[in-house]
Amino acid sequence: MEINNNQLLRFTTAGSVDDGKSTLIGRLLFDSKSIFEDQLESVSNTSAKKGHDGVDLALFTDGLKDEREQGITIDVAYRYFTTPKRKFIIADTPGHIQYTRNMVTGASTANAAVILIDARHGVIEQTKRHSFIASLLNIPHLIVCINKMDLVDYSEEVYNNIIGQFEEFSSKLLMKDVRFIPISALLGDNVVNRSKNMDWYQEGTLLSTLEKLHISSDINKIDARFAVQTVLRPQNEDFRDYRGYAGRIASGIYRVGDEVAVLPSGFQSKIKSINAGEKEVKEAYAPMSVSITLEDDIDVSRGNMIVKQNNQPEQEQEFDVMLCWLNNDPIKPRAKYTIMHTSNEERAMVKEVVYKMNINTFERDSEDATLEMNDIARVKIRTTRRLMLDSYRDNRNTGSIILIDENTNETVAAGMII
Known part of the structure; x- marks a missing residue:
């Protein structure tokens, strides 16, 4: 199935301290050529001051001065990048246990979660914690990246053992789609480019996996929910009879002529018109922002919800x-x-x-x-x-x-x- 190159994928990253999250995101941005020249120059200068050989990829996400000085990521860092196939927003969340709330914040709107595991240590408590939160937040896609494979001689046995460890505890969690990728964020193996050191791995790289994830099915198309944010009553004489209810469709599909109910009152009516911006449309669906008018003049205010008569919360x-x-x-x-x-x-x-x-x-x-x-x-x-x-x-x-x-x-x- 062809991917819409205008479709936005939000994903979050998580892992324990020093698992290489910032390096992974830096590698993703660097190898996909999503770094501006001034950013590259700034990070190159900072890397030189710190005595690193070459570019320290982790600095592309550790954007705050205090974070750089401490050498840790202490907040949720959001990064945007795009490829010919898709647009992305990354939420890089801290691995420390005291920042659980940051991961919840960063992951709350995510379509996918990338969880890093150090190949030398395997599944640890923080891996379980991050996976539990991903499950709790109902994130549809989970990509488990087993990092630092270069430090275990790119061993397929180590990789398979860690998959077994993960599947043993994750069977207790509700997860829809879990994928495993062996990588080396530092050297670039299987991040953007396929690794020559792991011929035994035949699946896609991290970037190609992210590009191919189908997220349209992650939106609830069955339960029509439209929370009214404001009531539109234009002062223009041409629209003096217009009374529109504006908001963002949370889920489902609305069509002109649909029989609807307004909650909590329960008053019933039919959809008279739907406007998306200045354009009148016959149907609208999540997550469109629209204005809906009803055939009957009933009391509707902010906080009310317009739903289908035969499908109510x-x-x-x-x-x-x-x-x-x-x-x-x-x-x-x-x-x-x-x-x-x-x-x-x-x-x-x-x-x-x-x-x-x-x-x-x-x-x-x-x-x-x-x-x-x-x-x-x-x-x-x-x-x-x-x-x-x-x-x-x-x-x-x-x-x-x-x-x-x-x-x-x-x-x-x-x-x-x-």
Whole structure:
């Protein structure tokens, strides 16, 4: 199947400290000729000052001065590049356990995750942690790069053993598509160019694998969900009768003439027209931003959701969420927060911590109700009004929430609805 060269693929990278994530991304950018001359000159000068022979590829992603001085990547670094076949956005996330929240942030919109494993060490706890988060976030494609193959003499046996280790623990996780690639980020084996040192590996390189991933099927096309962001009432005399509901389609397909319901009221109508920008269209689909008009004059406001009459989400005030705590301060028992869900904003309370997840061992602790930064737990949330919910596994857009501290206005948690 031919890939649309305008299609954007978002992918995140993860691995333990010194597994070579930054070097891998640098190699990807360098060998695909996605580096500007001034960037190359700057990194070459910095490499020389540090006493490196040649270009230190890791510096292409360690963009902050403080990070370079410390020699570590401490935040999510986003990089954009393009090839003749596809456009890419990379989220390079830290490997340290104290930066779990950064990986959750970087991976939340990803179509694919690239997880690095050091061929000398095999699967370690951080590999399991990153894989668990990728599974939790329902990332459709997982590419496991077994790096530093040059340091194990490009051994096929080592490669196969690590695949066995990974498959042994990952059988407990829900993963749709897992692929393995033996690479050397430092020397460029199987990153952009095929390795001459591993003739026993006959599959594609990392770049060719990323270019060929099909992501159109990752969008929910069945459940039509359209959260209203604003109501359009133009002052122009020519459009004085126009009342459009603008927003971004979260999932599904909308067509002129479709029978729809407006939630939470339940009022029913039919779609009269759909506008994408200044152009009127007969149908629209996720993730298009559009304005929809209805045949009936009914009360619709921001936070309402337009859905198909025969396919509606659950409407709940109390529900379970897998929550990642992002804040420096621990969770406050039964504290009030602002919950953001699609275009809806309500007050909410965390009623109960059902269990806390040990993301290294996959064990559940139902005794410890304290959530601190980077903790992941299943919690019960109650809101002041009903929300229109889908499970995160069915619909990432309508199945995700964030919690905001009402006093500081800080985002304290991100959650996936179960």
